[in-house]
Amino acid sequence: MKIEYYLYLAIALFCIGVVGVLTRRNAIIIFMCIELMLNAANLLLVALSKMYHAAGVAQNPMAGIDGQLFVFFIMVVAAAEVSVGLAIIVMLYRNTHSVDINFLNRLKH
Amino acid sequence: MKNIFQLVWLVPLLPFAGFLLNGLFRKKLSKSLSGLIGCATILGAFAISVALFMEVKSSGGQVVHLFDFIAVKGFKIPFDFQVDALSSLFLLIITGVGFLIHVYSTSYMHEETSDHFARYFAYLNLFVFSMLLLVLGANFVILFIGWEGVGLCSYLLIGYWFKNTDYTNAAKKAFIMNRIGDLGFLLAVFWMINQFGTVTFSEVFAKVGGTPVMIITGMTLLLFVGATGKSAQIPLYTWLPDAMAGPTPVSALIHAATMVTAGVYMIARSHVMFSAAPITMNVIAIIGLATALLAGTIALYQNDIKKVLAYSTVSQLGFMFLAIGVGAYTTAVFHVMTHAFFKALLFLGAGSVIHAMGGEQDITKMGGLSKKIPVTYWTFLIGVLAISGFPFTSGFVSKDEILLAAFEHSKLLFWGGVAGAILTAFYMFRLLNLTFFGKFRNTEEKAHHVHESSASMTIPLAVLALLSLVGGLIQLPHIFGGHPYLNEFLAPAVKIPGGEAEGAATTEYMLLGGTVIGLAIIYFITRKLYAVDAFSGVYEGFRKVLANKWYVDEIYEAIIVKPIRWIGKKVVLFTENEVIDWIVNGVGKGVQLASRQLRLVQSGQVGSYVLLMVISILVFFAVQFLFKK
Incomplete structure (x- = not known):
């Protein structure tokens, strides 16, 4: 498959994520959108890694493999982030009985 | 005594050592000790000066290179001492008369307290050091240091x-x-x-x-x-x-x-x-x-x-x-x-x-x-x-x-x-x-x-x-x-x-x-x-x-000091009150004004922060893209 398709898909995913973060007020939805953006990046990394591997495997059997390594890093970081983020959301709910981020402006007062 | 010229650096250094000793330990030294340091260093310098004088008299003067004081491209000021008839004569006068006056001072200044007594000898030694530097310098800059x-x-x-x-x-x-x-x-x-x-x-x-x-x-x-x-x-x-x-x-x-x-x-x-x-x-x-x-x-x-x-x-x-x-x-x-x-x-x-x-x-x-x-x-x-x-x-x-x-x-x-x-x-x-x-x-x-x-x-x-x-x-x-x-x-x-x-x-x-x-x-x-x-x-x-x-x-007083004072007063009034104050107050006011505007951005709304972040990133990418070399 052409590499462009992967790129288009990744861009689309990322934009959906951005728009979701900007427009939604529900913390959990925003969280999911952030995950979308992360995964858009993962997809891009994997696709390009494959491309470079196909192009450079003759000289170097490990060509382009580092892109895939990064993906694992991002997944681990995302998992850690999920645990912290969900914990914050739980605390948010306990305090405000809502997951609407517009109630999160209390630090200002 | 072939190498007496190599000892010339000792001539100013001895009084300088006396200055350091008396100056740094003036609270510790007794009067007799600080007087002794003051006189002995000058006497040492005098002894070397006599030897130098004799050497100059018999075999002529010499320029002694110690180190490079300033060296930049195409221009060099060496730290040299010129020992010749003129400077060796001055060495004798300075250290000889200087020594007598140091001895005299031990008695004349005896009523001072011991730390002031040591301070006096420290200054006096520093003076002899500077004067020796002045007459020994082999160029105008070294002379000027002593000067x-x-x-x-x-x-x-x-x-x-x-x-x-x-x-x-x-x-x-x-x-x-x-x-x-x-x-x-x-x-x-x-x-x-x-x-x-x-x-x-x-x-x-x-x-x-x-x-x-x-x-x-x-x-x-x-x-x-x-x-x-x-x-x-x-x-x-x-x-x-x-x-x-x-x-x-x-x-x-x-x-x-x-x-x-x-x-x-x-x-x-x-x-x-x-x-x-x-x-x-x-x-x-x-x-x-x-x-x-x-x-x-x-x-x-x-x-x-x-x-x-x-x-x-x-x-x-x-x-x-x-x-x-x-x-x-x-x-x-x-x-x-x-x-x-x-x-x-x-x-x-x-x-x-x-x-x-x-x-x-x-x-x-x-x-x-x-x-x-x-x-x-x-x-x-x-x-x-x-x-x-x-x-x-x-x-x-x-x-x-x-x-x-x-x-x-x-x-x-x-x-x-x-x-x-x-x-x-x-x-x-x-x-x-x-x-x-x-x-x-x-x-x-x-x-x-x-x-x-x-x-x-x-x-x-x-x-x-x-x-x-x-x-x-x-x-x-x-x-x-x-x-x-x-x-x-x-x-x-x-x-x-x-x-x-x-x-x-x-x-x-x-x-x-x-x-x-x-x-x-x-x-x-x-x-x-x-x-x-x-x-x-x-x-x-x-x-x-x-x-x-x-x-x-x-x-x-009338034709120089008074007019300068008058000008000084006017300049103070103008620069101090008008220019400097304007700058200082202006900076303060500017910061206040700007912060009042910028504070509005800090709304506390998470959504607006995220929006600003995204816009900033977009602007950043746009700039990168537009001004790419």
Whole structure:
């Protein structure tokens, strides 16, 4: 498959994520959108890694493999982030009985 | 002793070590120990100086390279010491007279507390260090380091009793007057760097020949401005009489024997340049003579024993510059040497008198001391005779030479010099009579208290008295069976085209006879006028003008200090209140205004933060994309 398709898909995913973060007020939805953006990046990394591997495997059997390594890093970081983020959301709910981020402006007062 | 030149760095370093020891541990050291450190370091420097002098005498001078002081592309200032006839002679004067004055000080300053005592010796050692640096430096920059150093030490020592506001003001005056002169010196050095690309003496002098006379004249005039500041010539001389606020041994060492002769040394050192600028030479001769006469007239009616000696110093420095102005450099250096002897003697004698009188400096309140303090009296008498030019004393020989040199140059300068010499004799005999003859004009209690000083004060007096008597013999004219040994010795360092003038036999005898008759007349006049039972010391009419120093200080105050103060006040009002305040307040107001606007961004809405973040990232990418090279 052409590499462009992967790129288009990744861009689309990322934009959906951005728009979701900007427009939604529900913390959990925003969280999911952030995950979308992360995964858009993962997809891009994997696709390009494959491309470079196909192009450079003759000289170097490990060509382009580092892109895939990064993906694992991002997944681990995302998992850690999920645990912290969900914990914050739980605390948010306990305090405000809502997951609407517009109630999160209390630090200002 | 082949490598004695390699030890030359020890000469200034020993006093510097003394300065560090006394300065850093002044609270720990006892008086005797800090006095010992002060004297021993100078004695060590003196010993090496003697060895250097002998070496220079037998095998000639040498430039000793120590390290590179400043080295930038195409321009280098090496830290070199030039040991030749001129500098080795000055080394001897500075360390020799300096040592005697250090010894004298241990006794004179004995009433100070031990940490102030050590501070005094630290300053004195630092001064000797700077002065040695000044005469040893092989280029104008090293000379300038010493030049500034002695100015600083002079300031510190004039203001030694810093609790007295008048004294600190005198110190400031000295420093500022010196700075004015130093600026001229500095400009000359900058000009040299620009013109010749070097400041090393030998290299500069080698290039003088191929340079337009106007440039050399400009440079030498600027150098002379420096000399007028340091050596107290018109118009910058007024600091020296005020400098008498310092302890008396300081006046002897710094303001009579050594520092004030730095200008003479500097010009003698760079005589190649000065000889190439006849206009400068005439200016120097005229200013020297004018200073000699002006200070001489002022000294006639001063009532403070140290002020008389201070104006006498200014006057004698005028004589030295007169000698320089007529091209007799070695004679000027010779007069520096003899003057160092007899003026240090007179100042130390005055210190001994002040000590005996319990701090009294007013000669109208003295009188009849000759019986009470005989050693001081006899040594002081020798000093007076020497400075007045009594035949065959050191002052006679050197002043005689100056007058002869002036005679060769111009009759007017000669008669001016004679008038100056008469003034000198007159005020010195007046001082002698008022102090030592007549009746004691002070309270009974004081009369009871008068006592001769201790041996550590009288021995330096005796040594200096001996030097004042016989110091001139090394340069005695042929007529009197002498030989110009000093000129011969200095010849390699100070080359005079055409050689020094030697007067004809008749001139010499006329001078000799004139001096004897003149001194006799002056002696009887002053004896009649001033060896008196009561003396008010108040003057009327023209004498009042002289007693008030021609009102020079007041004139300076009116035409220089006041306008500058006025301008300063206006500038303060404008820059301080308008410009600076505007800038400071403007910055404050600007920050306040901007922060008031920016605060609105901090809304607390998470959504708006995220939006801003996304917009910023987009802008960042857009900029990256647009301005990609």
